[in-house]
Amino acid sequence: MSTSTDKKLVIRCLQKILPTESVLHKEEDLRPYECDGLSAYQQVPMVVVLPETIKQIEDILSFCTNQTIPVVARGAGTGLSGGALPLENGILMSLARLSRIQNIDIDNRTARVQPGVRNLAISEAASSYGLYYAPDPSSQIACSIGGNVAENAGGVHCLKYGLTVHNILKLEVITMQGEHLTIGSDALDSPGYDLLALMTGSEGLLGVITEITVKLLPKPEAANVILAAFDDVATAGQAVSNIIADGILPAGLELMDNAALRAADDFVNAGYPRDAAAILLCEIDGTSAEVADRLEHAQNVLRTSGATEIRVAHDEQQRAKFWAGRKAAFPAVGRLSPDYYCMDGTIPRYQIANVLTRISELSNEYRLPIVNVFHAGDGNLHPLILYDANIDGELERTEELGGKILEICVEAGGTITGEHGVGMEKINQMCVQFNSMELQQFHAIKHAFDPDELLNPGKAIPTLHRCAEFGAMHVHHGQLPHPELERF
Amino acid sequence: MSTSTDKKLVIRCLQKILPTESVLHKEEDLRPYECDGLSAYQQVPMVVVLPETIKQIEDILSFCTNQTIPVVARGAGTGLSGGALPLENGILMSLARLSRIQNIDIDNRTARVQPGVRNLAISEAASSYGLYYAPDPSSQIACSIGGNVAENAGGVHCLKYGLTVHNILKLEVITMQGEHLTIGSDALDSPGYDLLALMTGSEGLLGVITEITVKLLPKPEAANVILAAFDDVATAGQAVSNIIADGILPAGLELMDNAALRAADDFVNAGYPRDAAAILLCEIDGTSAEVADRLEHAQNVLRTSGATEIRVAHDEQQRAKFWAGRKAAFPAVGRLSPDYYCMDGTIPRYQIANVLTRISELSNEYRLPIVNVFHAGDGNLHPLILYDANIDGELERTEELGGKILEICVEAGGTITGEHGVGMEKINQMCVQFNSMELQQFHAIKHAFDPDELLNPGKAIPTLHRCAEFGAMHVHHGQLPHPELERF
Numbered sequence: 001m002s003t004s005t006d007k008k009l010v011i012r013c014l015q016k017i018l019p020t021e022s023v024l025h026k027e028e029d030l031r032p033y034e035c036d037g038l039s040a041y042q043q044v045p046m047v048v049v050l051p052e053t054i055k056q057i058e059d060i061l062s063f064c065t066n067q068t069i070p071v072v073a074r075g076a077g078t079g080l081s082g083g084a085l086p087l088e089n090g091i092l093m094s095l096a097r098l099s100r101i102q103n104i105d106i107d108n109r110t111a112r113v114q115p116g117v118r119n120l121a122i123s124e125a126a127s128s129y130g131l132y133y134a135p136d137p138s139s140q141i142a143c144s145i146g147g148n149v150a151e152n153a154g155g156v157h158c159l160k161y162g163l164t165v166h167n168i169l170k171l172e173v174i175t176m177q178g179e180h181l182t183i184g185s186d187a188l189d190s191p192g193y194d195l196l197a198l199m200t201g202s203e204g205l206l207g208v209i210t211e212i213t214v215k216l217l218p219k220p221e222a223a224n225v226i227l228a229a230f231d232d233v234a235t236a237g238q239a240v241s242n243i244i245a246d247g248i249l250p251a252g253l254e255l256m257d258n259a260a261l262r263a264a265d266d267f268v269n270a271g272y273p274r275d276a277a278a279i280l281l282c283e284i285d286g287t288s289a290e291v292a293d294r295l296e297h298a299q300n301v302l303r304t305s306g307a308t309e310i311r312v313a314h315d316e317q318q319r320a321k322f323w324a325g326r327k328a329a330f331p332a333v334g335r336l337s338p339d340y341y342c343m344d345g346t347i348p349r350y351q352i353a354n355v356l357t358r359i360s361e362l363s364n365e366y367r368l369p370i371v372n373v374f375h376a377g378d379g380n381l382h383p384l385i386l387y388d389a390n391i392d393g394e395l396e397r398t399e400e401l402g403g404k405i406l407e408i409c410v411e412a413g414g415t416i417t418g419e420h421g422v423g424m425e426k427i428n429q430m431c432v433q434f435n436s437m438e439l440q441q442f443h444a445i446k447h448a449f450d451p452d453e454l455l456n457p458g459k460a461i462p463t464l465h466r467c468a469e470f471g472a473m474h475v476h477h478g479q480l481p482h483p484e485l486e487r488f
Numbered sequence: 489m490s491t492s493t494d495k496k497l498v499i500r501c502l503q504k505i506l507p508t509e510s511v512l513h514k515e516e517d518l519r520p521y522e523c524d525g526l527s528a529y530q531q532v533p534m535v536v537v538l539p540e541t542i543k544q545i546e547d548i549l550s551f552c553t554n555q556t557i558p559v560v561a562r563g564a565g566t567g568l569s570g571g572a573l574p575l576e577n578g579i580l581m582s583l584a585r586l587s588r589i590q591n592i593d594i595d596n597r598t599a600r601v602q603p604g605v606r607n608l609a610i611s612e613a614a615s616s617y618g619l620y621y622a623p624d625p626s627s628q629i630a631c632s633i634g635g636n637v638a639e640n641a642g643g644v645h646c647l648k649y650g651l652t653v654h655n656i657l658k659l660e661v662i663t664m665q666g667e668h669l670t671i672g673s674d675a676l677d678s679p680g681y682d683l684l685a686l687m688t689g690s691e692g693l694l695g696v697i698t699e700i701t702v703k704l705l706p707k708p709e710a711a712n713v714i715l716a717a718f719d720d721v722a723t724a725g726q727a728v729s730n731i732i733a734d735g736i737l738p739a740g741l742e743l744m745d746n747a748a749l750r751a752a753d754d755f756v757n758a759g760y761p762r763d764a765a766a767i768l769l770c771e772i773d774g775t776s777a778e779v780a781d782r783l784e785h786a787q788n789v790l791r792t793s794g795a796t797e798i799r800v801a802h803d804e805q806q807r808a809k810f811w812a813g814r815k816a817a818f819p820a821v822g823r824l825s826p827d828y829y830c831m832d833g834t835i836p837r838y839q840i841a842n843v844l845t846r847i848s849e850l851s852n853e854y855r856l857p858i859v860n861v862f863h864a865g866d867g868n869l870h871p872l873i874l875y876d877a878n879i880d881g882e883l884e885r886t887e888e889l890g891g892k893i894l895e896i897c898v899e900a901g902g903t904i905t906g907e908h909g910v911g912m913e914k915i916n917q918m919c920v921q922f923n924s925m926e927l928q929q930f931h932a933i934k935h936a937f938d939p940d941e942l943l944n945p946g947k948a949i950p951t952l953h954r955c956a957e958f959g960a961m962h963v964h965h966g967q968l969p970h971p972e973l974e975r976f
Contacts, residue, residue: 107729107838130735152677163677165685166654179925187834187902188866189640189651191910191921192949193694193933197653197685206681218735241595247618247706289781290774297775346675350595378676414675422679433679437667441936445681448932461680 007046010069014049014091017059022097024048033092036077036084037139040395041424045072045086052097054174054210061208062178064091070454071176073204075115075147078139080342081423083151083203083459095146098210101125108186109216110169115146115209119153122214131216134161137419138330146209152201154419156252156283156326159377161217163419165200172211173199176450186213198445203421204456206449220285223251225319226298228307229276233257233360233372236278237352239305240376243282244349246301248294252283253377255352259336260329260373260384267332270325271318273309280307280376281326329373330384336371337386341398345406347414349379355412359383359405366401368394380418381409407432422460430460431467439464495534498557502537502579505547510585512536521580524565524572525627528883529912533560533574540585542662542698549696550666552579558942559664561692563603563635566627568830569911571639571691571947583634586698589613596674597704598657603634603697607641610702619704622649625907626818634697640689642907644740644771644814647865649705651907653688660699661687664938669695686933691909692944694937708773711739713807714786716795717764721745721848721860724766725840727793728864731770732837734789736782740771741865743840747824748817748861748872755820758813759806761797768795768864769814817861818872824859825874829886833894835902837867846896847871854889856882868906869897895920910948918948919955927952 007025014023024030025047035042046069051057064071070090077084086092099116106129111122119140123132136155137143143153149171152164161167170184184196199206230236236255243253256264257278265272272279280302284294299310313319325332333340347355356372359381363370374382383405387398406416406429416422416429430439442461446453462470495513502511512518513535523530534557539545552559558578565572574580587604594617599610607628611620624643625631631641637659640652649655658672672684687694718724724743731741744752745766753760760767768790772782787798801807813820821828835843844860847869851858862870871893875886894904894917904910904917918927930949934941950958 107733108836109733152682154677158676165682175929181926181929185901185903186836187897187906188646188868189642189689189834189906190903191905191914191918192926192930193690194640194653194685194688195929195933197682200682201677202681221735245595245597247709287778287781287785290778293775293777346677348596348674380676409675413673415673415678417679418675418677426679430679438669438680441663441669441683442680444936445683445933448929448936 010067011047013063014047014060017063018049018051018056022050022052024050033074033077033086033094036074036079036082038080038082038423038425041082041085043086043088045092046089048092048094050094050097057093057174057208057210058178060091060093061174061176064454065177065452068452068454070457072456073150073208075144075150076118076142078143079147079151079423080344080420081417081425083421083423083456085424087457093208095144102211104129104216110186110213111216112211112213113145114211115144117145119143119145119148126216130219132219133167133214134217135164135167138327145212145214149200149209149212150202150204151421152419154375154378154380156254156375159253159375160249160251165197167215168196168200168212169215170213171196171199171209173207173209175207176452176455181207184213201421203423203460205446205460206455220251222288222291223283223285223319224291224295225313225322226282226284226295226302227272227311227322228280228282228302229273229309230278230280230306231276231308233278233356234353235306236280237356237376239280239302239307240352241350242305243298243301244377246297248298248301250282250298250377251285252281254281254326255279255372255374255376256326256329257372259369259371260333261325263332263336263371264325264329267335268324268328270321272325276308281322326373333371333373333384333386337369338388338390341385341387341402343381343383343385343402343405344418344420345381345409345414345416346418347379347381347409347412349377351412351414352376352379355381355408358408362401362404366397368398368401375418378418379414403429424459427460427462427466428470430462431470436464436467439467498555499535501551502535502548505551506537506539506544510538510540512538521562521565521574521582524562524567524570526568526570526911526913529570529573531574531576533580534577536580536582538582538585545581545662545696545698546666548579548581549662549664552942553665553940556940556942558945560944561638561696563632563638564606564630566631567635567639567911568832568908569905569913571909571911571944573912575945581696583632590699592617592704598674598701599704600699600701601633602699603632605633607631607633607636614704618707620707621655621702622705623652623655626815633700633702637688637697637700638690638692639909640907642863642866642868644742644863647741647863648737648739653685655703656684656688656700657703658701659684659687659697661695661697663695664940664943672701674701689909691911691948693934693948694943708739710776710779711771711773711807712779712783713801713810714770714772714783714790715760715799715810716768716770716790717761717797718766718768718794719764719796721766721844722841723794724768725844725864727768727790727795728840729838730793731786731789732865734785736786736789738770738786738865739773740769742769742814743767743860743862743864744814744817745860747857747859748821749813751820751824751859752813752817755823756812756816758809760813764796769810814861821859821861821872825857826876826878829873829875829890831869831871831873831890831893832906832908833869833897833902833904834906835867835869835897835900837865839900839902840864840867843869843896843900847893850889850892854885856886856889863906866906867902891917912947915948915950915954916958918950919958924952924955927955
């Protein structure tokens with residue numbers, strides 16, 4: 001499929017499946033699709049298709065299977081690990097036009113939506129019934145629910161309400177062969193193998209999601225936030241553990257270090273204590289009685305954990321201001337440095353103080369400042385490495401430092417991703433996270449859905465060959481369980 | 489492996505892997521393993537092995553793979569769908585001797601346990617730290633955590649705290665090839681495909697679980713229960729929906745109809761209102777403030793939903809009595825009839841009233857009494873069909889009626905199992921639940937783990953051939969996506 005004749009043929013065939021204006025092939029039309037939220041990786045695809053119906057998706061995938069053309073599905077393109085990076089000889093399938101909320105079921109508290117629906121649009125539509133959709137990635141204004149499922153997206157509320165996988169009930173999926181699968185059900189449990197969780201977070205490698213049934217939750221009667229200041233980051237990290245260990249489950253528990261809180265305060269005037277080494281934002285929701293009770297309890301724990309100052313938002317306006325700072329933290333940090341690299345690793349909560357100390361040591365060693373602002377309650381770190389891409393070698397040093405941080409997360413019993421996925425970005429670190437047996441098992445799963453490896457190839461799961469080159473190949477008992485997979 | 493010479497050879501080989509007394513092969517030693525909790529199905533295995541170490545499990549599985557001998561893993565044998573039914577020419581591997589609690593991690597609130605540990609033993613061990621393990625199947629005194637994972641077990645508390653799959657973090661698994669997989673991690677999320685949920689509830693078809701890391705929760709500060717009586721079962725069913733729709737999430741929400749509550753009251757003197765058509769037990773837990781507030785709220789909803797009588801347990805003793813009746817309901821119903829058949833289907837909550845009405849109609853049509861006692865909040869029905877196996881044809885009529893009930897659950901948007909699994913019992917109903925595309929996808933997953941189909945063959949996932957014979961084969965687009973799987 002590398003010659004221009006072949007490309008013309010592909011375009012003509014796709015134009016039989018889709019209206020002409022839904023098949024993009026001119027350089028200027030393709031350019032907007034060359035990357036997702038991880039713009040360090042760029043590649044213009046051969047063709048972009050914009051299907052509007054399930055039938056079109058089935059036909060496109062059948063056509064691509066017959067012609068052995070790889071396909072990358074794309075939601076809103078806000079992903080941060082390059083999961084929607086196109087392939088030079090592949091088709092990029094945007095699901096943006098499948099953007100209907102099909103149904104909101106009040107009795108069963110669910111919404112049935114198409115993949116292109118924006119995350120926040122679900123809560124907006126459910127709002128008049130007193131309901132909302134809990135997972136809230138920072139990009140929730142823009143990101144699509146289909147992309148959320150593909151990446152198993154998280155957010156501030158996930159500490160209490162779970163990740164995407166815990167908030168969906170059913171998926172409609174088209175396989176690479178153009179066949180339809182219904183995965184999960186409208187009931188709590190489903191027989192057969194649990195493919196719902198398998199599909200969630202599979203980064204577009206197993207099928208194309210065409211409909212999602214999400215759970216809706218009743219909006220809490222009350223909510224308030226505590227801001228606690230600390231004169232040491234590790235102490236703040238330990239306070240996070242203490243809160244959870246004391247049986248409090250906040251609706252959000254976020255940590256910002258001094259650089260992050262100052263940047264945010266400069267940007268949106270959040271009213272943060274600017275001299276604190278770190279602050280925690282601890283959100284409590286529930287009934288009014290419950291919130292009052294837990295706010296008291298949480299303040300006690302924070303006090304005995306060494307907080308130097310504790311403020312409870314005295315009204316809704318102040319609560320919104322405290323959160324505005326957290327929500328603006330990433331763009332605020334963007335003003336500190338020409339470039340930054342946002343990492344995403346997860347560690348057991350009790351390791352927070354230890355890992356933050358090691359990250360600070362690495363920052364000194366590499367002479368690259370690191371700002372920390374993250375979902376502390378989940379143990380989901382987001383170290384932001386500040387660098388300048390115009391200084392020779394600085395991007396490479398940044399990537400090396402980022403890789404080291406992820407390896408520390410794995411050593412600490414954690415993982416190389418919290419909510420951003422593996423995509424292209426962390427594919428080498430997968431060789432650190434998993435041994436060759438485990439990677440082969442992943443390839444066998446891929447084979448069970450997409451034997452010709454046409455769906456988003458090269459992402460998420462490294463080949464054993466790649467791991468060997470990366471020097472992180474785990475040799476395990478010296479033999480392969482699936483000899484037919486030796487080619488991976 | 490059908491001749492006695494072959495059997496002798498197998499025994500000799502196993503005795504090289506295990507101590508002689510850990511390889512059972514005499515008729516009288518095998519007999520106790522001929523069935524699990526579903527005693528209608530019985531089969532004595534060729535050999536029973538009782539490994540005590542991981543190495544022994546690896547060696548047994550490698551040996552069986554080399555010799556093409558099927559293996560069925562067994563926990564405590566309390567399963568209710570025949571998932572641990574042995575095979576005549578197969579090895580039954582009991583995991584009862586792997587019964588150590590390896591570690592309780594207070595900071596991370598997890599316990600690392602071997603598969604043979606009893607469900608309740610985990611909470612007992614964690615109790616002195618103020619922690620417990622939430623899922624509580626009725627068999628929790630006896631059932632093993634390994635079996636809980638294999639069947640994705642539920643229980644009263646699952647409404648608020650989730651099924652087994654929501655309460656585990658990490659599994660150590662040995663594949664049929666004798667290889668080791670670590671699935672999941674100590675952190676909240678894990679990269680790669682989500683094999684943790686896939687393995688959970690896979691009914692022993694994908695691997696042998698050798699270690700489980702479970703989440704522990706802090707014991708709630710307070711708990712109390714409301715007993716609400718109704719003069720109509722459907723009204724009680726609707727009240728369940730109303731409670732959840734009003735934003736209350738009880739720690740348990742159970743329904744018993746008149747026959748069930750009378751039987752329980754006769755058995756343990758629970759103090760139930762004996763003339764009620766149905767009662768609901770609604771457990772609330774949390775902080776003292778939260779419990780007081782929600783008890784009030786729940787009573788209001790129950791009142792406006794038509795409860796004829798509402799009692800809040802006035803002390804811990806009365807609370808225990810109310811629950812004792814529910815916990816004793818199954819053995820109590822056992823005193824009403826020579827035999828009963830416990831069904832297990834799940835439906836969307838708002839369908840409860842409708843489905844209960846249809847079950848009652850079927851009961852009349854088949855002239856077989858049905859008693860209802862179930863996890864109403866989850867929509868997880870347990871209709872108990874009363875019959876007498878000594879009356880000719882009554883068992884067959886019971887099984888037919890049971891099948892019809894499950895089909896009604898599927899029609900109502902639900903599933904054929906809530907927490908008991910498919911096993912042997914519901915394998916035909918899987919043909920109703922899934923189309924041939926979906927079943928083929930399941931077989932492809934099986935193939936990815938166990939290409940020779942040696943682990944618990946014949947359970948959980950029906951062959952397409954079986955579905956065709958059952959007359960419930962869905963023809964779908966007239967073609968198979970995985971031609972290599974046509975043999976299924």
